[in-house]
Amino acid sequence: MNGGDGASSYARNSSYQRGAIEAAEALLRKGINRRLDITDHSYSYFTIADFGCSSGPNTILAVDIIIQALDDKFSSSLPNNTTPQFQVYFNDVSHTDFNALFALLPPQGPYFAAGVPGSFYGNLFPKAHLNLAYSSCALCWLSDLPPELTDTSSPAYNRGKIHYTGASAEVARAYSCQYRKDINLFLHARSQELAENGLMALIVPGVPDGFLDCQEASTGSEFDLLGSCLMDMAREGRIKEEEVDSFNLPIYYSTPKELEDIIKSNGELKIDKIETLGSIGAQGTMPDLESRVLYLRAVLEGLVRTHFGHQILDDLFDRYALKLAHSSFILQPQTHRSIMIFALLSRCYDI
Secondary structure, three states, X not given: OOOXXXXXXXXXXXXXXXXXXXXXXXXXXXXXXXXXXXXXXXXOEEEEEEEOOOOOOHHHHHHHHXXXXXXXXXXXXXXXXXXXXXXXXXXXXXXXXXXXHHXXXXXXXXXXXXXXXXXXXXXXXXXXXXXXXXXXXXXXXXXXXXXHHHOOOOOOXXXXXXXXXXXXXXXXXXXXXXXXXXXXXXXHHHHHHEEEEXXXXXXXXXXXXXXXXXXXXXXXXXXXXXXXXHHHHHHOOOOOHHHHHOOOOOEOOEOHHHHHHHHHHHOOOEEEEEEEOOOOOHHHHOOOHHHHHHHHHHHHHHHHHHHHOHHHHHHHHHHHHHHHHXXXXXXXXXXXOOEEEEEEEEOOOOO
């Protein structure tokens, strides 16, 4: 994600993700109140980790909601005990702008804070160290791209596309297989790191059940639109077509059933709740063309810059804006089919 606080930063262009956190607030509070068992434990401190925190204010909002819910839980369940101190770990990949994130922390806040750089598809904490794990809008990012996407001899070679949206069934299957591997790695790592009776809350970007791919989901269609802009630039000689063929977005949107099946087959954590959040309209969080363009640029600019160089950025997103302006499908709120999945998982057995 784009760091800092500039016009195209994630911090200033993540209102859609913030909408997901706000939509999940009631479920998150209820889950902590009903599912977190603290009666048989004595806590001198309570550890919380936000996996895939990024660098904007959304993670601060989420942690504030969690801390308030925990305060309520401890005061109601153990009224004669002192509420423990809270330790919050903010995790994301090492090139995340942690400085921008820490600048948003309230002075003398109600918790201790630390940054933990690294991929959440592996272990990041000692065994049984975390009491509560949380992740929002991050588990759509793959740890790596399926190698067959750039293998010219593979049926999943993704020529002229940058995503599985509108691509062949083989490409979609390659993405799906990679997603399954990644979620299993994530669940395995968290099952080791969660303490007994630990709880994990996830907000996962997805698409409704019944979708074979993201063809009808607005976010996926926007990726397809961006890919067509790159192909236009290749035909004009601004970039090489081979560069487009070797560029694929490491993003996958699961259906609720697919995610539930992966968690159940993994078997290392128990599903306490999984459901689709209420409507999070793009029209409400990204009400105009400019905000939609800046949203996508904040998310994808780093990937584009790394692969193609910084010289094409303005031209690419200007082209994208022009195409988006003439895309009635994408800008109609009734066609915004992307969803958010809320999942509450627990560890209730000995380690």
